[in-house]
Amino acid sequence: xxxxxxxxxxxxxxxxxxxxxxxxxxxxxxxxxxxxxxxxxxxxxxxxxxxxxxxxxxxxxxxxxxxxxxxxxxxxxxxxxxxxxxxxxxxxxxxxxxxxxxxxxxxxxxxxxxxxxxxxxxxxxxxxxxxxxxxxxxxxxxxxxxxxxxxxxxxxxxxxxxxxxxxxxxxxxxxxxxxxxxxxxxxxxxxxxxxxxxxxxxxxxxxxxxxxxxxxxxxxxxxxxxxxxxxxxxxxxxxxxxxxxxxxxxxxxxxxxxxxxxxxxxxxxxxxxxxxxxxxxxxxxxxxxxxxxxxxxxxxxxxxxxxxxxxxxxxxxxxxxxxxxxxxxxxxxxxxxxxxxxxxxxxxxxxxxxxxxxxxxxxxxxxxxxxxxxxxxxxxxxxxxxxxxxxxxxxxxxxxxxxxxxxxxxxxxxxxxxxxxxxxxxxxxxxxxxxxxxxxxxxxxxxxxxxxxxxxxxxxxxxxxxxxxxxxxxxxxxxxxxxxxxxxxxxxxxxxxx
Ligand code: MV4
Numbered sequence: 081x082x083x084x085x086x087x088x089x090x091x092x093x094x095x096x097x098x099x100x101x102x103x104x105x106x107x108x109x110x111x112x113x114x115x116x117x118x119x120x121x122x123x124x125x126x127x128x129x130x131x132x133x134x135x136x137x138x139x140x141x142x143x144x145x146x147x148x149x150x151x152x153x154x155x156x157x158x159x160x161x162x163x164x165x166x167x168x169x170x171x172x173x174x175x176x177x178x179x180x181x182x183x184x185x186x187x188x189x190x191x192x193x194x195x196x197x198x199x200x201x202x203x204x205x206x207x208x209x210x211x212x213x214x215x216x217x218x219x220x221x222x223x224x225x226x227x228x229x230x231x232x233x234x235x236x237x238x239x240x241x242x243x244x245x246x247x248x249x250x251x252x253x254x255x256x257x258x259x260x261x262x263x264x265x266x267x268x269x270x271x272x273x274x275x276x277x278x279x280x281x282x283x284x285x286x287x288x289x290x291x292x293x294x295x296x297x298x299x300x301x302x303x304x305x306x307x308x309x310x311x312x313x314x315x316x317x318x319x320x321x322x323x324x325x326x327x328x329x330x331x332x333x334x335x336x337x338x339x340x341x342x343x344x345x346x347x348x349x350x351x352x353x354x355x356x357x358x359x360x361x362x363x364x365x366x367x368x369x370x371x372x373x374x375x376x377x378x379x380x381x382x383x384x385x386x387x388x389x390x391x392x393x394x395x396x397x398x399x400x401x402x403x404x405x406x407x408x409x410x411x412x413x414x415x416x417x418x419x420x421x422x423x424x425x426x427x428x429x430x431x432x433x434x435x436x437x438x439x440x441x442x443x444x445x446x447x448x449x450x451x452x453x454x455x456x457x458x459x460x461x462x463x464x465x466x467x468x469x470x471x472x473x474x475x476x477x478x479x480x481x482x483x484x485x486x487x488x489x490x491x492x493x494x495x496x497x498x499x500x501x502x503x504x505x506x507x508x509x510x511x512x513x514x515x516x517x518x519x520x521x522x523x524x525x526x527x528x529x530x531x532x533x534x535x536x537x538x539x540x541x542x543x544x545x546x547x548x549x550x551x552x553x554x555x556x557x558x559x560x561x562x563x564x565x566x567x568x569x570x571x572x573x574x575x576x577x578x
Pocket of ligand 1: 211236243244245280281282283284286288309310312315357367368518519
């Protein structure tokens with residue numbers, strides 16, 4: 081087994097990976113940028129090394145520097161977490177060349193799944209359904225036009241090296257086609273350094289369902305069932321759950337087997353996620369492979385009992401997966417809410433700054449994967465995710481109840497967060513019924529957006545209580561102590577009744 085692993089990341093995922101390392105008796109090397117000198121993840125490292133200035137380009141994306149630190153500290157392997165260099169084939173190759181194990185797929189598999197046109201062709205060969213569309217790009221707009229006529233409008237133009245929605249454009253008629261393809265090419269060039277785009281049939285309001293797969297270096301492959309990630313805003317997932325409210329055993333089996341075929345066809349090893357779109361007739365289509373541990377991996381861990389990060393490390397070390405598909409079971413229901421430092425009142429702009437007070441929820445079935453602490457100054461340079469709140473219970477209704485309570489208990493003062501916004505999603509009638517899709521947030525904007533008026537009333541109320549000293553009247557739950565302020569006593573609260 082590895083003796084020492086460098087964790088090339090920060091925040092909650094670096095903490096998560098360090099914990100898995102220590103459970104396996106593996107030492108950890110943390111890395112940090114200038115602004116991250118006091119970051120929480122470093123408390124979980126045996127050794128920490130400064131890798132550069134605060135901008136990601138000079139630190140967490142600095143391939144040569146990170147490989148050099150791994151060499152000089154004697155690390156045998158690097159875990160990239162998610163984001164930053166996690167799906168960078170050049171980085172995986174640099175690790176391979178330096179004799180350091182990259183904990184993820186090989187650089188060839190990484191290149192293949194990073195190329196949408198190439199992966200569509202690979203997937204098609206093993207008879208997994210792909211969205212009808214082009215199987216190669218073209219420099220000729222007439223090829224786009226004839227494909228659009230064959231599959232019918234609406235169509236969508238996508239960047240071959242794209243992901244996360246960049247370079248995508250929906251085209252609803254022939255009149256828009258040429259301009260949209262050209263705009264897609266320009267956007268792809270500037271975002272990915274490659275202007276290759278292709279056309280697909282546009283699927284209206286699909287559900288996003290992904291399968292977690294593990295594949296070892298001995299050809300063993302298992303899937304750990306699905307995660308439904310349809311609740312997202314601007315291609316950023318916010319709430320995920322498993323099982324999906326819409327899959328039955330038959331469809332789960334078909335999609336799971338398809339996911340394993342995709343991973344095997346790509347000669348992919350380690351943990352990977354196969355994303356599918358599900359349309360209203362319950363047809364599923366391969367979308368893409370995510371070649372990393374995902375933000376939302378904990379919900380799969382909660383229902384299957386499999387520690388995905390531990391499996392990643394063991395697979396990278398050459399171990400066999402010791403359980404088979406028949407051993408994988410979904411036990412109960414799990415849901416994740418992503419806690420972001422962003423302001424729903426200001427178009428969800430990032431809200432960096434000092435955390436003045438932090439109360440993370442706890443209790444039966446509650447897990448918090450957190451990258452922050454009380455007093456930490458959340459820097460503006462990186463993704464604004466603070467933590468992930470995960471709830472587990474024996475069924476979906478109880479899981480929702482636990483999530484609602486835990487969000488209620490979650491207090492972060494000093495910066496703006498999306499916690500109230502998350503509560504409104506979880507308590508929305510359509511969500512409770514499992515009746516949602518990838519356009520849920522747009523379609524329910526009225527109900528989900530915060531209401532300024534009530535916040536102002538709340539602020540005045542709190543100020544009055546503070547001045548008059550009549551504490552404890554707002555909430556019977558709080559045990560007033562002379563050391564605390566009303567803000568701390570009341571936790572999170574909101575006036576309603578519009
Ligand atoms: C689509 C689609 C509909 N039809 N492709 C968005 C991110 C990128 N990975 C793929 N995406 C989509 N591709 C076709 N042919 C709708 C989306 C999409 C989406 C997909 C998954 C989760 C959320 C989404 C939100 C909007 C659009």
